[in-house]
Amino acid sequence: MYALVDCNNFYASCERLFQPWMNGKPVVVLSNNDGCVIARSNEAKAIGIEMGALPFMIEDLLAKHQVEVRSSNYVLYGDMSSRVMATLDLFSPNVEHYSIDESFLDLHDLIGVDLFDHGVNLRATVHQHTGIPVSVGIASTKTLAKAANKRAKKTSAGVFVIPDEQTRIEVLSSMDVGDIWGVGHRNAYKLRYWGIHTALDFANAPRSMIRGKLTVVGSRLQDELNGTPCADLELEAPPKQEICTSRSFGKMMTDYDDLEEATLNFTARCALKLRKQRSAANVITVFAYTNRFREDLAQYNGTRSITLPVASNDTAELCHYARIALKSIFRPGYRYKKTGCIVQNLVPERNVQSALFDVGDRDKKRKVMEVMDLVNRKYGRDRMRVGAQGYGKRWHLRCEQRSRAYTTRLSELLEVNVDQ
DNA sequence: TCTGGGGTCCTAGGACCC
DNA sequence: TCTGGGGTCCTAGGACCC
Numbered sequence: 001m002y003a004l005v006d007c008n009n010f011y012a013s014c015e016r017l018f019q020p021w022m023n024g025k026p027v028v029v030l031s032n033n034d035g036c037v038i039a040r041s042n043e044a045k046a047i048g049i050e051m052g053a054l055p056f057m058i059e060d061l062l063a064k065h066q067v068e069v070r071s072s073n074y075v076l077y078g079d080m081s082s083r084v085m086a087t088l089d090l091f092s093p094n095v096e097h098y099s100i101d102e103s104f105l106d107l108h109d110l111i112g113v114d115l116f117d118h119g120v121n122l123r124a125t126v127h128q129h130t131g132i133p134v135s136v137g138i139a140s141t142k143t144l145a146k147a148a149n150k151r152a153k154k155t156s157a158g159v160f161v162i163p164d165e166q167t168r169i170e171v172l173s174s175m176d177v178g179d180i181w182g183v184g185h186r187n188a189y190k191l192r193y194w195g196i197h198t199a200l201d202f203a204n205a206p207r208s209m210i211r212g213k214l215t216v217v218g219s220r221l222q223d224e225l226n227g228t229p230c231a232d233l234e235l236e237a238p239p240k241q242e243i244c245t246s247r248s249f250g251k252m253m254t255d256y257d258d259l260e261e262a263t264l265n266f267t268a269r270c271a272l273k274l275r276k277q278r279s280a281a282n283v284i285t286v287f288a289y290t291n292r293f294r295e296d297l298a299q300y301n302g303t304r305s306i307t308l309p310v311a312s313n314d315t316a317e318l319c320h321y322a323r324i325a326l327k328s329i330f331r332p333g334y335r336y337k338k339t340g341c342i343v344q345n346l347v348p349e350r351n352v353q354s355a356l357f358d359v360g361d362r363d364k365k366r367k368v369m370e371v372m373d374l375v376n377r378k379y380g381r382d383r384m385r386v387g388a389q390g391y392g393k394r395w396h397l398r399c400e401q402r403s404r405a406y407t408t409r410l411s412e413l414l415e416v417n418v419d420q
Numbered sequence: 421t422c423t424g425g426g427g428t429c430c431t432a433g434g435a436c437c438c
Numbered sequence: 439t440c441t442g443g444g445g446t447c448c449t450a451g452g453a454c455c456c
Contacts, residue, residue: 031424038424056422072424099456184454215430217453244426251421293423340425398422 001115001138002233003105004145005088005122007081008133008153010101011039014080015070017131018406018414026067030055033248033398034071071399079407080132087129091122096233104142104233119152119159138162142231143224146181147171147199172200172225182221187214199225239277239346245269246340250398252291253336259288260326262395264388267315267322267341274313274343275369280352281343282311284318286325291337302329311345311352314365315372316386318343323388 007013011029016022026044028037037053047065049058055069062069081100089095094106110118119136126134137149139162151171152160162168178188180199190213196202202210203225210218220230245266253259263286274281287303304325312318322341347353354362375384382389404412 033422033424035423052423054423102456182454186453217430240427242427246425248424291423338424 001107001110001140002142002145003092003107003119003122004137004142004149005103005105005126006135006137006149006153007084007101008135008158009039009041010081010132011072011077012041012044013132014077015068015073015403016041017080019068019403022068026065027070028062028067029070029072030401031072033250034400035248038072069401071402073403073405075405075408076403080130083130083407084126084132084134087126088122090125091118094233094235096235097237098234104145106233107138115161115163116157116159119161120157123158134158136160139168140227141224141229142233143181143221144168144171144227147175147179147225150175150179168227169200172203173198175199177202180221180225182217187218239279239348240273241346242342242344243270243273243281243346244340244342245273246287246338246342247395247397248338249336249395253395254332254334256327256330256332258392258395259330259336259339260323260388261390261392263288263326263339263341264319264322264386265382265390265395266339267319268382268385268389270341270343271313271315271318272373274346275349275373278349279346280311280313280349281308281318282345282347283307283343284321284325285342285344286322286329286339287342288326288329288336288339290334294335298334300331300334302331304329305344310355310358310362311347313349314369317365319386319388 012027015027015029024043025041026047026049027041028044028049029039030036031038034055037049037051037055040049040051044067047061049061049067055062061067077100085095085097085103088103088105092105092107093109096104098104107115107118115138119138123134123136126132135149135152136159137145137147137152138160139145139148144162148160148162148171152158162171175198177183177191177196177199178185180202183191183202191202194213196205203222205222207219207222210222214221223230247262247266249262253262267284267286270281283305285303285305287301290297290300292299306321306325308317308321326339372384376382406412406414
């Protein structure tokens with residue numbers, strides 16, 4: 001059996017931990033740039049705030065219900081996530097950390113233990129260690145555990161087990177086909193058109209039909225819903241095959257120099273992420289977009305890829321090629337909203353194929369990066385940087401309601417008054 | 421004024437090989 | 439009447455996830 005443990009309204013729950021007066025009140029967390037709603041407490045859901053809602057369009061609703069609005073604070077969420085995960089690791093030797101707020105646990109070694117009680121215990125322990133509420137779904141495949149978890153969220157215990165065939169059929173028959181993990185809105189639409197409305201319809205549909213219309217992906221899903229596991233736990237995250245850093249800007253930008261400074265900062269982030277996983281990139285892609293929602297403005301999407309002579313994770317070298325790419329796509333006169341950098345065709349750092357006519361001392365460059373990373377680990381991100389990254393930060397994000405780094409910054413620790 | 425950021429997997433079709 | 443049979447590699451695009 002597998003358990004799927006999912007943190008309830010994770011970002012909103014993190015915000016509440018250190019601002020407990022928000023308990024029982026509606027809370028929403030906004031995306032980068034305070035652009036749209038990406039997390040909601042149950043109270044916020046209840047008053048009808050939708051995922052993706054735009055704050056300026058629901059101003060009245062927010063004011064009327066005195067909704068607590070927060071900018072996203074990923075440092076806090078990332079730290080709370082690792083605390084939750086560390087607790088889950090106590091419950092199974094095999095845990096897949098699937099996303100920032102979800103983990104799969106392998107329960108195959110659990111013999112003679114009541115699974116429901118185990119789930120209740122797990123939930124209580126996570127709450128005791130971290131204060132984060134979680135839901136637990138337990139079943140014989142990952143896809144069924146997902147379905148059980150969805151059901152668990154509707155129960156007061158917060159735990160739901162699919163122990164037998166009867167329960168499986170009952171759960172699947174009351175589940176919309178679009179709620180199956182792996183069926184997105186596009187395939188859900190098609191499936192309904194073909195007369196498949198519930199997860200049980202999907203599980204019982206002719207195999208050849210599912211295979212024909214939804215390829216092997218659909219076929220596997222069907223097997224999983226019928227209790228045949230097709231996906232094992234991924235205990236170690238495989239190295240990423242590509243890495244992207246991009247942001248929308250608080251304000252649209254027209255000036256090339258501003259755009260370059262932002263883009264090279266994103267490139268530097270990519271280079272750092274590459275070094276962290278000990279990879280080097282063969283290809284670098286840079287893109288620059290205008291605001292696609294502003295139909296009144298001229299639109300432009302520029303993108304350019306460059307193949308490096310030798311795979312690299314050197315910040316200065318990647319910035320050099322990123323700048324060439326950006327210069328070649330930049331068109332004056334447009335108002336740019338977003339740029340980004342993607343590094344691709346990654347290879348292990350130790351495995352880099354050198355070029356016949358390569359110039360420069362790569363060993364020396366590597367040592368420079370090592371020192372830079374060391375300095376920055378000790379004194380803070382980007383303390384040491386390439387000049388082109390600048391200090392202007394004209395491209396900075398808007399985040400007007402950001403909470404403190406309660407768990408990761410000494411200067412922002414919570415103060416507790418003990419006089420009373 | 422105002423719409424996130426970061427990934428993976430699969431398939432079809434073209435180019436090319438013998 | 440009417441033009442083989444297998445392959446591989448690469449890319450673009452679609453679909454999905456959080």
